[in-house]
Amino acid sequence: MRQLLTGARIFTGETILDGHALLIGEGRILDILAPGRAAPAAETVRLEDGDLIAPGFIDIQVNGGGGVLFNGTPTAEGALAIAAAHRRFGTTAVLPTVITDTPECLQSAAEAAVAAVATPGGGVLGIHFEGPFIALERAGAHDRRFVRRPDEADLAFLGALPARMPGGRVLLTLAPECVEDEAICRLIAAGLILSVGHTMASAERVVEALDLGMRGVTHLFNAMPGIVNRQPGPAGAAMADGRPWCGLIVDGHHVHPLMLRAAVAARPRGRMMLVTDAMPPTGTDADSFLLNGRTIYRRDGKLVLADGTLAGADLDMAAAVRNVPALLGLPLEEGLRMASLYPAQFLGLEGERGRVAPGWRADLTLLGRDLTVRGTWVEGGWRAAG
Template sequence: MRQFLTGARIFTGETILDGHGLLVGDGRILDIVAPGRSPPAADRSVALDPGDLLAPGFLDIQVNGGGGILFNGQPTADAALAIVAAHRRFGTTGLLPTVITDTPDCHRAAAEAAVDAVARPGGGVLGIHFEGPFISPQRAGAHDPRFVRTPDDADLDFLCGLPARMQGGRVLLTLAPECVEDAALSRLMAAGVILSVGHTMANAERVVRAFDLGVRGVTHLFNAMPGIANRQPGPAGAALADGRPWCGLIVDGHHVHPLMMRAALAARPRGRMMLVTDAMPPTGTDASSFELNGRTIHRRDGRLVLADGTLAGADLDMAAAVRNAGSLIGLPLEECLRMASLYPAEFLGMAGERGRIAPGWRADLVLLRPDLTVRGTWVDGGWRAADAG
């Protein structure tokens, strides 16, 4: 069905257009219609609120859970799809369900779930993110240290065989580069696994070496890694000084101080910083706690913490992250939106289809009110109001 959307402003991924219409059909954007042009033939014309903004749907590469579901606890395709549905209320039209450090059986079940979920049309599962288990025990954070380990041949065989089965989905692996040999890093990347530095004690030289090899990302910059010092810049210093990797940033006001976020944005090339939520099961619910590997995580004052105060994921959704990027960092609206859509699409190698509003691209869209709360979304051209759940 061809739909002609009119009335709202349109953010294309580069600029905001006034007075234009958008024609979508068969899950794709067919045309952007400038003022004065004759309306195109359509099966349905939809008049949107003129104060609203149409933007590319948000993409989130780090989502542990939502809607009361933890992917580690329920590593199934239905659970992954339910997590997407919970985050769709907040403008996210595609995400990587994320499994943190756990048993090999849990990771393999999560991989099979992702393969299944990616194949379901309109589901919004873009692949899988393994956050661990090949991380530094000294920077495990809320990850269970019992399951932290180094990769063996069976692990590498399993991971290297996964991208070919993913039917266009992506496999992202966060690891500590000091815990994985160069040959293993190269083998993983040659097989199509996207690698990201995180939960690491590596020195700056080791991190730069990882970037030289082709490691593309830095997972939740500043968190689960040493701080920057004048003679020991560490992973964060290497990430700020090197223009190649994409960095994820949790913009909730708790994980990173706003001044440090501003400094990071000033240091990084445009297009190399992404918003991530690191969201957990409470997103989309009023739950006050949940269980993670037998430990209770408490929801307190906008944070998710263990009993000792250690942060355990974030109490954040992508629409709130976009708003915070404006209010806490002071970024222009257009850049806030790019950090939630275009830049993660580029990081994942999906920029030919996602992250922009342009003819031929996917009709995955978010409709934002003037206060940047979400009125609803389109996925593959299909509308769902945010209050519909």
């Protein structure tokens, strides 16, 4: 069924259009109609004046939501429930994220992702393995018992996943000082996207990893050493090198706003992405949850262990977008790109997601004047928020 969406402004991924209408059908964007242009036969849906249609948000780092933790429920149902919980916040596609855990948990999560990706309209793009090949010194809330280096079985298991997940994406966060060059190249050749994170690597080692083909930096500044004049470390390398896409947790707690602004000023446009690092409380009123047997507390907009260590974020993507003008000093349009177009480009999905343009997927977010989410379309199917 074709629908003609009228009344709202449209953010195409580049500019905001007033007075235009959007034609969608069969899961795709069919056309953008300029004012005065004759409308084709379609069901007309009149939206509120002042509302904004934007590309659906894409979150590449989502540990949980709606009371579900992917590590705790590594099933297709768990992955789909997390995606559904985040949809009310404008996110139309997620990479459910499993952090450092037992080999059995990681394998179950992989099987879950294979099944969830094949579920039409489910909103699951694949899987993000955040660990276990990370630096013990920067494990953060990850369970240090399960931190390790990859062996042949790991490389074979991970390398086989992309081919089992047609159209899906496999993202792996690792510490490049803990993984040999040969293993990095093998995983990239198999189709995985690799990101630097939870690392003590020198700036020189990070540049070497980027030369090998690593594409991303996971939650820039977090779980890595700070920048020092003679030891710039991973964060310094990421700021100076224009190649990687960097994830930012823009909640006002994980990174000081001045550091966020410095990073944005240092890097080329298009290489900074919003991520939530969300946990099970997102979309609920829960004040705590369990992670590998440890209680995580929801306090003052943060998720912390008893000792105050940050353990994921109490953040949704719509809130992150709203934070961009105030905390990063960037216009709303750039915040919307950081939540949609840039993650799509990082994942190699440009041409499908991240813009409102004819032929692209009808995965859209509808924002009110206050930038709260009114609802979303996934493959053209509408769901109201709330």
